[in-house]
Amino acid sequence: MAEVAPVSDKVTSYFYALLFVRHPDLRSLFPAAMDTQRDRLLRALLTAAEHIDNKDVLVNYLQNLGRGHRKYGTRAEHYPAVGECLIGALSKYATGVWNAEMEAAWVRTYTTISQVMIDAAAADELRAPAWWYAEIVTHDLRTPDVAVVTVRPDQPYPFLAGQYTSLETPWWPRIWRHYSFASAPRSDGLLSFHVKAVPAGWVSNALVHRARPGDIIRLGPPTGSMTVDHTTDSGLLCLGGGTGIAPIKALVEDVAEHGDRRPVEVFYGARTDHDLYDIDTMLRLQQSHPWLSVRAIIDQQAQQQLPDAIRAYGPWNEFDAYLSGPPGMIRSGVDALRDSGIPSDRIRHDSVEELVAAGS
Numbered sequence: 001m002a003e004v005a006p007v008s009d010k011v012t013s014y015f016y017a018l019l020f021v022r023h024p025d026l027r028s029l030f031p032a033a034m035d036t037q038r039d040r041l042l043r044a045l046l047t048a049a050e051h052i053d054n055k056d057v058l059v060n061y062l063q064n065l066g067r068g069h070r071k072y073g074t075r076a077e078h079y080p081a082v083g084e085c086l087i088g089a090l091s092k093y094a095t096g097v098w099n100a101e102m103e104a105a106w107v108r109t110y111t112t113i114s115q116v117m118i119d120a121a122a123a124d125e126l127r128a129p130a131w132w133y134a135e136i137v138t139h140d141l142r143t144p145d146v147a148v149v150t151v152r153p154d155q156p157y158p159f160l161a162g163q164y165t166s167l168e169t170p171w172w173p174r175i176w177r178h179y180s181f182a183s184a185p186r187s188d189g190l191l192s193f194h195v196k197a198v199p200a201g202w203v204s205n206a207l208v209h210r211a212r213p214g215d216i217i218r219l220g221p222p223t224g225s226m227t228v229d230h231t232t233d234s235g236l237l238c239l240g241g242g243t244g245i246a247p248i249k250a251l252v253e254d255v256a257e258h259g260d261r262r263p264v265e266v267f268y269g270a271r272t273d274h275d276l277y278d279i280d281t282m283l284r285l286q287q288s289h290p291w292l293s294v295r296a297i298i299d300q301q302a303q304q305q306l307p308d309a310i311r312a313y314g315p316w317n318e319f320d321a322y323l324s325g326p327p328g329m330i331r332s333g334v335d336a337l338r339d340s341g342i343p344s345d346r347i348r349h350d351s352v353e354e355l356v357a358a359g360s
């Protein structure tokens with residue numbers, strides 16, 4: 001992989017060119033505009049390579065990837081076609097190190113990777129649809145660029161508080177973006193998402209400025225491990241930056257539903273007080289639950305960001321930590337939490353790479 005990283009753009013462009021020339025029927029599985037798609041393949045390979053020595057993490061990652069590919073219409077017979085073009089592209093650009101031995105190693109690795117994905121997809125097919133249709137039932141514009149969107153899936157949609165899904169709008173076919181569930185599972189089966197329209201974000205702008213009740217979107221399967229560990233009664237320290245408050249609210253509801261009386265400390269960060277679009281909901285939750293404390297941290301007023309603020313409180317060494325928000329906040333938040341004595345295995349957040357990819 002080291003040889004490929006500097007020429008990764010060329011490798012991926014050449015890979016897709018080979019794929020679509022040799023297998024034109026596969027073109028329709030991909031979005032019309034391929035710009036974001038292009039680095040997804042390499043990122044997935046790099047993530048797999050990063051976990052190569054940790055079999056459990058690697059297998060879990062690949063199984064999720066295999067299940068997640070069902071919504072694109074990927075079938076088992078597509079994997080060899082992709083593998084052959086991938087190896088074609090690698091051999092063209094990794095010329096300095098490519099030889100028969102390396103090719104054999106790549107074929108073995110790719111075959112193992114794809115078999116884990118194929119098996120996971122086949123097992124998932126027996127118990128869940130490849131995607132869900134969902135109708136928008138409410139669309140609440142909370143600020144000029146943040147909307148709370150609530151949808152009704154066409155079939156039951158099981159998930160855990162703190163997880164996220166992928167979502168496709170009718171306006172940008174085959175472009176999927178990740179959004180966290182903003183509530184714990186509800187008895188009426190509705191799901192809600194907090195969406196911020198970001199510059200050049202096709203999906204987020206469509207969801208905020210174009211979507212209306214009655215529109216139909218598609219949802220992929222739920223994923224993510226930022227869920228509450230109900231086997232302990234340690235406190236929860238939650239950092240939600242901007243729309244990152246969405247899954248934090250879901251976690252609070254989950255603790256409430258389990259009837260736990262564990263302390264939950266929420267730090268809700270926003271750039272200005274106008275950006276604290278969900279503070280009323282959080283304060284209402286605080287009023288109903290004596291174990292919950294909610295603190296708003298406004299950058300402009302406090303002259304500090306969320307991670308700095310939590311250093312000012314504490315001690316936190318008895319807490320499990322949950323972070324949700326922009327990638328920069330997660331990175332510096334993890335540092336601040338480690339410095340304040342929380343071991344890494346008790347700090348939960350979604351993959352920063354996925355968040356970077358999702359930010360549109």
Ligand SMILES: NC(=O)C1=CN([C@@H]2O[C@H](COP(=O)(O)OP(=O)(O)OC[C@H]3O[C@@H](n4cnc5c(N)ncnc54)[C@H](O)[C@@H]3O)[C@@H](O)[C@H]2O)C=CC1
Nearest residue numbers: 180241242243244269270271305306324325326328329350
């Ligand atoms: N599961 C998750 O982790 C979720 C992540 N998100 C992500 O959260 C982001 C929300 O965007 P906005 O609402 O525009 O948030 P934002 O950019 O306005 O930031 C919100 C707060 O986070 C903190 N922050 C931001 N950047 C920071 C940095 N580099 N270092 C330290 N602290 C920082 C600040 O306190 C800031 O007020 C999006 O990138 C979205 O993809 C949204 C929902 C769920």
